[in-house]
Amino acid sequence: MNFLRRRFSSGDLQGELREENSSILTFKKGPSPSAPSSPSKTLNATQGIPRAGPVQNSKPAYNKDRCKILLVVDDQHTDWSKYFRGRKIFGDWDIRVEQAEFKEINLASYSDTGTMVDIQVTRSGTKVVRSFKPDFLLIRQYVRDASEDWRSILIGFQYGDIPSINSLHSIYNFQDRPWVLAQLVKLQKKLGKEKFPLIEQAYYPNHREMVSIFIKIRRGMTHNIYILYQLDYSLR
Numbered sequence: 001m002n003f004l005r006r007r008f009s010s011g012d013l014q015g016e017l018r019e020e021n022s023s024i025l026t027f028k029k030g031p032s033p034s035a036p037s038s039p040s041k042t043l044n045a046t047q048g049i050p051r052a053g054p055v056q057n058s059k060p061a062y063n064k065d066r067c068k069i070l071l072v073v074d075d076q077h078t079d080w081s082k083y084f085r086g087r088k089i090f091g092d093w094d095i096r097v098e099q100a101e102f103k104e105i106n107l108a109s110y111s112d113t114g115t116m117v118d119i120q121v122t123r124s125g126t127k128v129v130r131s132f133k134p135d136f137l138l139i140r141q142y143v144r145d146a147s148e149d150w151r152s153i154l155i156g157f158q159y160g161d162i163p164s165i166n167s168l169h170s171i172y173n174f175q176d177r178p179w180v181l182a183q184l185v186k187l188q189k190k191l192g193k194e195k196f197p198l199i200e201q202a203y204y205p206n207h208r209e210m211v212s213i214f215i216k217i218r219r220g221m222t223h224n225i226y227i228l229y230q231l232d233y234s235l236r
Contacts, residue, residue, distance in 0.1 A: 061085050061109035070119065071134035072099040073141050080138070100134060102150040104139055107157070115160025137164035144175050151175065178203050 061081070066091060072080040081097040089095060091134045100119040109115040137157060143150050149174065158168045171180055181201060188196045 010014065064095045066092060067094040067096040068135040069096045069098060069132050070138060071137050072097060073102060073105070073137070073139045074099060074105045075101055075141065098130065099136070102153055105153055109159035115156060115162055134162055137162050139164060139171060143171060
């Protein structure tokens, strides 16, 4: 009984707690694991603040002498380079990915030498300008919206005959919905309304024509309603 009293006395428990806490807080200094894309980090034990270790210069992910350039037109929310890193085409050719938005692209196209593209992008607060001749295009941004129209850049790509997904011809044609519907109407006439149904629509060259037609229809409806009212009154 005296042994149990001594064993569970407050002094012994406090001593054991101090020993357990000291063993928990004791750890070995050294590099902590980090993501493959980030530099190795070491822990500053006195301040408890992660401190970046020395960064080594890494080689580019492609062979400069044997690579094909893919220009991706998209914003920086998606890093397209990681999807093509380490990929090979034509046997041992690497894929070099250049990514920029339409507003960051300038170009000049020549009938004999193709298209030279300049992109001005901001990386880590620094403006970087790169010039290259793209071998392929991947367009993931709208060519035209309510405030911007980048069809001039699209025409420059087409002038340089740069292959693309989707094709530049289809991207350009899809900028105007009536043009697309006109192609669908051709298919309907060829296949028939039962096999290729479409919602009937009307096209007006501008809003003024649409308003004038609407007024005429409204006047006609008003006239017809007046005639029906007169007939109903006379039958009474």
